[in-house]
Amino acid sequence: MSDNIDLEALPKGGGKEISQFSWKGLTVTVKDSKTKEALDILKDVEGCAQPGDMVALMGPSGSGKTTLLNVLARRPVAASASVKGQVHLDNAPLQAKALREISTYVEQEDALIGSLTVQETIEFAARLSGAERHAGRVSELIRAFGLAKQAHTKIGTPVAKGISGGQKRRVSIASQLITRPKILFLDEPTSGLDSKAAYEVMYRIQQVARDENMIVIASIHQPTTATFNLFSQLVLLSAGKLVYSGPVDQVVPYFSTQGVPIPPLTNPAEFLLDVCNTDFDNSATDVGGEESRIARLNRLMEAWSPKSSATEISSTPFADFEGALMLLQRLWLKSYRDLLAYWIRVIMYLGLAFMMGTVWLRLGRGQDNIQPFINAIFFSGAFMSFMAVAYIPAYLEDHESFRKERANGLYGPTAFLLSNFLIGIPFIFLIAVLFSLVTVFLCNFRQTPEHFFRYVMWLFLDLLAAESLVVLISSLIPVFVAALAITAFANGLWMSVGGFLVSPKVLNDFWYYTFYWIDYQRYVFQGMMFNEFDGRVYNCAKVGDECQCMYPSGLADQCNIEGRGVLTALGYGKKDIGLWIGVLIAVTFGMRGLAWITLKVKRN
Numbered sequence: 001m002s003d004n005i006d007l008e009a010l011p012k013g014g015g016k017e018i019s020q021f022s023w024k025g026l027t028v029t030v031k032d033s034k035t036k037e038a039l040d041i042l043k044d045v046e047g048c049a050q051p052g053d054m055v056a057l058m059g060p061s062g063s064g065k066t067t068l069l070n071v072l073a074r075r076p077v078a079a080s081a082s083v084k085g086q087v088h089l090d091n092a093p094l095q096a097k098a099l100r101e102i103s104t105y106v107e108q109e110d111a112l113i114g115s116l117t118v119q120e121t122i123e124f125a126a127r128l129s130g131a132e133r134h135a136g137r138v139s140e141l142i143r144a145f146g147l148a149k150q151a152h153t154k155i156g157t158p159v160a161k162g163i164s165g166g167q168k169r170r171v172s173i174a175s176q177l178i179t180r181p182k183i184l185f186l187d188e189p190t191s192g193l194d195s196k197a198a199y200e201v202m203y204r205i206q207q208v209a210r211d212e213n214m215i216v217i218a219s220i221h222q223p224t225t226a227t228f229n230l231f232s233q234l235v236l237l238s239a240g241k242l243v244y245s246g247p248v249d250q251v252v253p254y255f256s257t258q259g260v261p262i263p264p265l266t267n268p269a270e271f272l273l274d275v276c277n278t279d280f281d282n283s284a285t286d287v288g289g290e291e292s293r294i295a296r297l298n299r300l301m302e303a304w305s306p307k308s309s310a311t312e313i314s315s316t317p318f319a320d321f322e323g324a325l326m327l328l329q330r331l332w333l334k335s336y337r338d339l340l341a342y343w344i345r346v347i348m349y350l351g352l353a354f355m356m357g358t359v360w361l362r363l364g365r366g367q368d369n370i371q372p373f374i375n376a377i378f379f380s381g382a383f384m385s386f387m388a389v390a391y392i393p394a395y396l397e398d399h400e401s402f403r404k405e406r407a408n409g410l411y412g413p414t415a416f417l418l419s420n421f422l423i424g425i426p427f428i429f430l431i432a433v434l435f436s437l438v439t440v441f442l443c444n445f446r447q448t449p450e451h452f453f454r455y456v457m458w459l460f461l462d463l464l465a466a467e468s469l470v471v472l473i474s475s476l477i478p479v480f481v482a483a484l485a486i487t488a489f490a491n492g493l494w495m496s497v498g499g500f501l502v503s504p505k506v507l508n509d510f511w512y513y514t515f516y517w518i519d520y521q522r523y524v525f526q527g528m529m530f531n532e533f534d535g536r537v538y539n540c541a542k543v544g545d546e547c548q549c550m551y552p553s554g555l556a557d558q559c560n561i562e563g564r565g566v567l568t569a570l571g572y573g574k575k576d577i578g579l580w581i582g583v584l585i586a587v588t589f590g591m592r593g594l595a596w597i598t599l600k601v602k603r604n
Helices: 065-072 096-102 118-128 135-144 165-179 195-211 248-257 268-276 293-303 324-337 339-359 367-407 413-443 449-476 480-497 520-533 563-569 577-601
Strands: 021-031 038-049 054-058 082-089 103-106 183-187 215-219 233-238 241-247 537-539 541-543 546-548 560-562
Touching: 021 065, 038 065, 038 233, 038 241, 054 065, 054 195, 054 268, 065 082, 065 183, 065 215, 065 233, 082 096, 096 103, 103 165, 118 135, 118 165, 118 324, 135 165, 135 195, 165 183, 165 195, 183 195, 195 215, 233 248, 233 268, 233 293, 241 248, 241 268, 241 293, 248 268, 268 293, 324 339, 324 367, 324 413, 339 367, 339 413, 367 413, 367 449, 367 480, 367 520, 367 537, 413 449, 413 577, 449 480, 449 520, 449 577, 480 520, 520 563, 520 577, 537 563, 560 563
Parallel strands: 054 215, 054 233, 103 183, 183 215
Antiparallel strands: 021 038, 021 082, 233 241, 537 560, 541 546
């Protein structure tokens, strides 16, 4: 299909008015998983809407309403699905790129940053979309959606109560309307809300749609009568086929002419959904009737059987928007306000530091303390890395916002991952410094400025790599339990092959030549071992006049153990700090790069 829409004349912030958005012959075909035959999950669906219209896509579960919404919004519908039909704007064929210029899509689940206020959420939406110059628009939407009293209230997090579910819905929708789109797509906007909240949400949308000549197309499951009457157009589906498509005020007379009158004092939406339901036995009949439910439904679908030509609909790649600076500002607000982002981790690591410091308290220079020193070094690096799993919930919240905002064309994975990386640096450095201040003194690690800051450096690089692992795994599988389990497993693997639990001298070839070389914890452990032992001297034990040293070294004749001798005995003969730092940086950016590829490839 050719793109005949003038994009310059149709910016989201205003411009040329449209007169009609229409679709005809929309058919979505997939392969049946059991029979492997072609299966139409949407068949010859048509409809139209004009500015100011509220279109309800209705039908029982599995009827195809969400599929239709995604087709109209040019979003992915199903794996390997074939989509055919015509979508027109002002009687001209419309492609995905043009549609994104004039529309926005609000998903069923609210993807909001809990530590931001209502006003900040809408303001950042304005800035990310380039509409910040319309300063009055934020206040206008806050008033229009009845959020004036909550403007400076935080959205809310699991540990801090915020606004209600209905108010969150209104914030989600208001933040998408900041650019004055011509078409608003809503996926189940009243899901999870009570009848009063659902009506309030749709009423506010109706008012904005009328005031701004906007088309609203919403999939909706079971609205109350009051909510149903807010819509002007209805597309009613059953098993992917049309049962009705037209004005809401013509529904009652139409079904009466088809011999299916809607009883008085009955919610029309509830009655129509019952009529369209195919989950009942074919033999079942209505009370007082002879026609089976399935036979009646087939007759209704046959009565509404549009005939249209089918043209395959293609899609185009999403545009990438470099908004890293604005995302960085938003993440900064979240990071210092939200306990779950970094502050709980700061407290957790400080607790870990005091626990470690009191267990390995003021270790001395005797040879009996060599192994406890090694154990403390391993613990500090490995468990610091392991506890990075606490970052998963905060990242998943950001990822969900990214997924939603990217789908609406605001920015791409480059801006998202760059801002995510930069915002973590100061907090990770703070954690490394605080942890070091406690453990270096309490455990009696080497306390010269040089050795202290090297210890900080290794912990910082360790945490930077560990957080990159969290970002990679959580991008691949953005499900909390799964991301937690896989990240924990990966950290267990790094601990096992890092050179402490099994010396590199005896580690079998498979693990040595594979994961040992990409194990970032290994390089941290080696660096910290050299930082502690290289140049330090330990006292051997004396039995009578005889000196007994646990490790051979050049100082044995002085009844001392040279730290280098400990390192050599453990298989760490060569010191190459520059290489280890380089590998850690490469591993960190490698995982971030893989996360970028993952987000670039994934579309939902």
